[in-house]
Amino acid sequence: MPEGHTLFRLARDVRDRFAGSVVSVTSPQGRFAESARLVDGTVLVDAQSHGKHVFVEFAEERYVHVHLGLYGKLDLADGPPPPAVGQVRMRLVGGSPPSYGDLRGATACELLTAAQRAGILGRLGPDPLRDDADWTRAWTRVTRSRGPIGGLLMDQAVVAGVGNVYRAEVLFRHRMHPLRPGRTLRRGQFESMWRDLVELMHEGVRTGRIDTVHSAHTPEAMGRAPRVDAHGGEVYVYRRQGRPCYICGARIRTDVLATRNLFWCPRCQPVFRSRARSA
DNA sequence: CTCACATGTTAAG
DNA sequence: TTAACCTGTGAGC
Numbered sequence: 566m567p568e569g570h571t572l573f574r575l576a577r578d579v580r581d582r583f584a585g586s587v588v589s590v591t592s593p594q595g596r597f598a599e600s601a602r603l604v605d606g607t608v609l610v611d612a613q614s615h616g617k618h619v620f621v622e623f624a625e626e627r628y629v630h631v632h633l634g635l636y637g638k639l640d641l642a643d644g645p646p647p648p649a650v651g652q653v654r655m656r657l658v659g660g661s662p663p664s665y666g667d668l669r670g671a672t673a674c675e676l677l678t679a680a681q682r683a684g685i686l687g688r689l690g691p692d693p694l695r696d697d698a699d700w701t702r703a704w705t706r707v708t709r710s711r712g713p714i715g716g717l718l719m720d721q722a723v724v725a726g727v728g729n730v731y732r733a734e735v736l737f738r739h740r741m742h743p744l745r746p747g748r749t750l751r752r753g754q755f756e757s758m759w760r761d762l763v764e765l766m767h768e769g770v771r772t773g774r775i776d777t778v779h780s781a782h783t784p785e786a787m788g789r790a791p792r793v794d795a796h797g798g799e800v801y802v803y804r805r806q807g808r809p810c811y812i813c814g815a816r817i818r819t820d821v822l823a824t825r826n827l828f829w830c831p832r833c834q835p836v837f838r839s840r841a842r843s844a
Numbered sequence: 845c846t847c848a849c850a851t852g853t854t855a856a857g
Numbered sequence: 858t859t860a861a862c863c864t865g866t867g868a869g870c
Contacts, residue, residue, distance in 0.1 A: 568851050617852075635852045636864040653861080668863050671854055718850045721853090775851075803851085824858085825852085 567633050569726020572614040573694050576787040577643050579612035579621060579657070585663065588659035592628075593649035600654060600676035603627065609659070616692050616725025618673075618685060626679040629655070633674025640655040640665045641792075648797030670672060689725040693762040694770065698711030700759040707747040707755055715827055727762065733828045734777035735761055743827045745837035782811045801827040 567575075572663065588609040591769040596820060604623040611622045619782040621629040631639070646658050646665035655668040669734055677685075690706065691698035706723045718721045718732045727735075736743050739758050740751075769775050775798035782801070806819035808827055 602852075631851075634862075635850065636862085637852090640862075670862085672862070719852095730851050798851095803852095826850090 567637075568619060568728035568731055568766075568769070568775070569614070569616055569692060569694055570766050570775070571773075572617050572619050572633070572726070573766075574773060575639055576612040576614040576619050577810075578789075579619075579639075582641060582664045582666070583660045583811075584607040584611055585609075586660045588623075588657050590623075591656045593653040593656055593659075596785075597655050597674050601630075603676060604629065606786060609657070614726075615686055615695070617728070618638050618689070618725075620682055628677045628679065628682045628818065630673055630675050630677045630682065630685065631655075631668065631671055632673035632741045634670070637669065637671035639666055639671075671674050689721055690723045692725040692753055693759065693766050694726060700756065702754050703759065704752060708752075709748060710747040712747055713744040713822065714741060714747050715745075715822055717747045719823070724759075724762070726766065729825055730775045730798070730800065730803045731762060731765060731777075732742060734775070734800055735765065737801045737830060738777065739832060740833055742834045742836050743822065749837060777801060778811065782834050802830055804828065 587606060588604075590601045590605040592601045604627050607612055607627075608624045609621060610624060613620055613622070617632060618625060618769040619631040619633075621631065623629070631637075633639070641664060643662065643664050645663060646656060646667075649656060649667065652669055653667045654671060654674050655666075658664075688705050693700075703724050706720075707717050710717055715732060715736060718727050718735070719729065732743075735758050738761060739754065741754070741758075752840040765775070765777055778799040778801055802817050804826075805817045807816055809815070810817055810833060813830065813832045815830055818829055818831050822825045
């Protein structure tokens, strides 16, 4: 259940364990077996994430493209691999010290050529976690769109790697209603949201969780019980519908946009009204 | 225990 | 717009 920071960590961990080594690649479950044979026993060159996509590069520019989707997991562990349990789509074994990785439940696990990889990258917007990201590419899309900023931030062709938590939280931190049309944003507003995403997501890479609440606003500081859930992170609005906003006390609201849940504070993030023209 | 839902995407209708 | 993918978790009985 990943946003960009999770995949960034995953790529880094795969790289640390296997890069430069001959790696055994198998598919205990069978669904990736044919492709696995083509890279099995070759050198794993690198692993990189772009947004929520991970590319594991093998010798001669063969790329295993992995997208975890909603349920996928790649578990890495030290030592020799135990017998595969359950639906292991891909198993990597190798490196020194020896370790292994088991991929399950991924939306995508496929062997691609360099050209096919380039095709996927070409459809992705800039990734706040990558040094080579050009945020003005995202801004161009935002300013030309009539669609809501809440939708644009989740559109991987606009910004790659942002998911539902970062979307909800960055909009809150910038007091912006999720349904505000992209084209009504000012350049400076988008630029500060981008910079915020860069910081928040790098923090996510460091800690492995999504924390977006300023220390002055932590539940403890506000005299409330901290919110603890499976995600472990501390957030302002994500999945806090019906509960009081840490800043103003208004009840957090929720709605559905393009099959995904929105969360926002109706007082801190008022509906955008275009400025009335003077008569 | 069963059930709904989830940090996501794609394809079919 | 809806279902499907296919896994884990938490809430409810």
